Amino acid sequence: MSSASFSSPVVPRLRVAPSPTGDPHVGTAYMALFNLAFARQQQGVFLLRVEDTDRTRFRADSEQQLYDTLSWLGLDWDEGPDRGGPFAPYRQSERLTTYQPYVEKLIAQGHAYHCWCSPERLSAMREEQQRSKSPVTGYDRLCYGMTREERATLPGFQETPVVRMLIPDEVPLTFTDLIRGTVQAPRPDDQVILKADGFPTYHLAVVVDDHEMGVTHVVRGEEWISSTPKHLLLYRWLGLTPPVFAHMPLLRNTDKSKISKRKNPAARLTWFRERGYLPEALVNFLALLAYPPAKDADGKDVEIFSLDEFSRDFDWSKVNPVGPIFDLGKLDWLNGMYVRDLSVEELTARLIPYLQADGLFGPSPSLGEVARLKSLAALIQPRLVTLADAPDQLRPFFVPDADLVVEDDARASLTAKNAPDPAGVLDAAIEALTALPDDENVDLGQVQGSWTHDRIEETLRAALVTGLGLKPKFAFGPLRVAVSGRRVSPPLFESMEVLGRGATLRRLQALRTTC
Incomplete structure (x- = not known):
């Protein structure tokens, strides 16, 4: 299934939509890369949307970190909160009035209903389902068909309701995926689409925003496969044309567990900059995680390539759906190759911030210090793996x-x-x-x-x-x-x-x- 198979007169519009809940995840860059590669190849549009509806985990400084890290990697977007665009605003927290009419329409059509169950009641319900090993899991529809007054007479009532989807018995569970072909997803339960605080959940907001922003291709992690039937239902109920879906394989640790910021520092996107990896090397590495290298005239793998080269030859059919192992040894090798390809002048310029961070250089290095660094950079370049390794190697030359x-x-x-x-x-x-x-x-x-x-x-x-x-x-x-x-x-x-x-x-x- 090649990229050409999905060509159409419509200009492709793709997006990356991270949540500002802390240090950006390396998976954000991974998803952004594949979205951007296809958008550039097809002369389409790549937009950045900030999905900040999870207010319990929201961090005010995280959005700027998103801009900084993606810009550092050269994964530039055409539209976004910081750049504007024809479908602004691009922050979900600024779009709350946009979602309300869609919620009301779903309720009026009987596809959604109010639920007054308290968090305590829902927690007890889930514990009982697990204890009894019930074949039926998920919300038990206690509130379905009830008025507020009727529900208030029962235990576990909370004053402000949420809104849930009403999943039909015959919900379609298969869909076509750009990478995986025909996919079978598990049956969903009655998903909350509007929370008690008035914010939509991911499931409603992503459908509404992708529609209103003209997104034609939704490229996201495979953890969202189970949610796709819910999203397709919402598209159908609301009379909207669904996008093409592509679910990328998840990045995995060496033990094959999902890479997470809690367990692996390399899951933090800022970690790579701190450790002195070159952005072009990291982009190259992320591409190789789910995509095979090209071949040269002799049939040998070409593992070093630019973002432009990756975009030019990109083909969805070549994406490997098996979760790749996040091998930092391979990244070290790639980074070393990129370091050795830098001119001495460029390497010197890139090393200065690391020597400043280490205290070897002040805010404004002298011409003599820079000249000495240039001479030393040429010496350590053949064996340098990351830029952050340099201060320790160079310290003897900058102390009295x-x-x-x-x-x-x-x-x-x-x-x-x-x-x-x-x-x-x-x-x-x-x-x-x-x-x-x-x-x-x-x-x-x-x-x-x-x-x-x-x-x-x-x-x-x-x-x-x-x-x-x-x-x-x-x-x-x-x-x-x-x-x-x-x-x-x-x-x-x-x-x-x-x-x-x-x-x-x-x-x-x-x-x-x-x-």
């Missing part, structure tokens, strides 16, 4: 020489079995590097830049490998500890070049005094 901390495992390596006497190694290195001319004293006839990694390496190999007869790993280990305070660091000679002659010698001498 006297404040450099030698880590315990690095100091222990100096006296490890078969290790040479660190004092002798450091003395020889200090003597050799002291004799290496400083750039400021180079004669005009000499090649400029004597303090370069090539000259440093040549000098130290002559002094330590040839002069002392040491193997390189033993010869340079103490120098690495002295310069960085660590056993593992960016390339040694390049690090010395970036630090400069004075800082390098001070650090070598500082470690020598403790040996």
